[in-house]
Amino acid sequence: MTDRDADKRLAAAAAVEEVCDDMLVGLGTGSTAAHAIIALADRRLKIQAVATSQASADLARSLGIAVRDFADVVRVDLAIDGADAIDARLRAVKGAGGAMVREKIVAASADRMIVIADAAKRVDRLGGVKLPVEILPFARAFAAARLSALFERLEERTDYRTDNGNIVVDGYGWDDADLPGLAGALMAIPGVVGHGLFLAEIDAAYIAGEGIVTRLERGRQAR
Numbered sequence: 284m285t286d287r288d289a290d291k292r293l294a295a296a297a298a299v300e301e302v303c304d305d306m307l308v309g310l311g312t313g314s315t316a317a318h319a320i321i322a323l324a325d326r327r328l329k330i331q332a333v334a335t336s337q338a339s340a341d342l343a344r345s346l347g348i349a350v351r352d353f354a355d356v357v358r359v360d361l362a363i364d365g366a367d368a369i370d371a372r373l374r375a376v377k378g379a380g381g382a383m384v385r386e387k388i389v390a391a392s393a394d395r396m397i398v399i400a401d402a403a404k405r406v407d408r409l410g411g412v413k414l415p416v417e418i419l420p421f422a423r424a425f426a427a428a429r430l431s432a433l434f435e436r437l438e439e440r441t442d443y444r445t446d447n448g449n450i451v452v453d454g455y456g457w458d459d460a461d462l463p464g465l466a467g468a469l470m471a472i473p474g475v476v477g478h479g480l481f482l483a484e485i486d487a488a489y490i491a492g493e494g495i496v497t498r499l500e501r502g503r504q505a506r
Contacts, residue, residue, distance in 0.1 A: 290401035290491035295319040309389040311364025312382035362393035378415030378479030402492025410459030422474020
């Protein structure tokens, strides 16, 4: 039987080997990212971090990692995060943990963005997973009506707000034939703050399956 949690830990351990002293590191959100935070703390490097959620910031601080307020940060050396699904071209869906907007901002600021995942997250096409969309509460009904044209089914996360104070709606049954077009259509809806499509942000991925870690680099063959 495959131990997916063990594979997540292996991928995380491989990724944090890229971190060096004096780096400013972006910390992702979710169970896989938590493994990276723990592995990073175990290395006892002289680093600082920014976090994409309060939960990740709290975990990092509890393990002795200095966490800065990203509001005062222009660039990050390296960001490490998980993914809900990732394809061979390093395009991904993220946001199961609800932090995709902050994750995308930190990824955009990073000189290098790494995704870590177990092998079950590697897919041929992205359309088979739910796609999270963050919307302003003020635009809840209006934005949902517009989103319904892009998805077969929408589910709002009940009694949930992001760290930004916004709503997350998960879209199911979406067409992944034109991912840039879909990303543009989502952001063209007034009230949509962001979405979980990461199409160009990821530079590399460490993916572990059955105890073996494979590294994918954008534009290169797997290693």
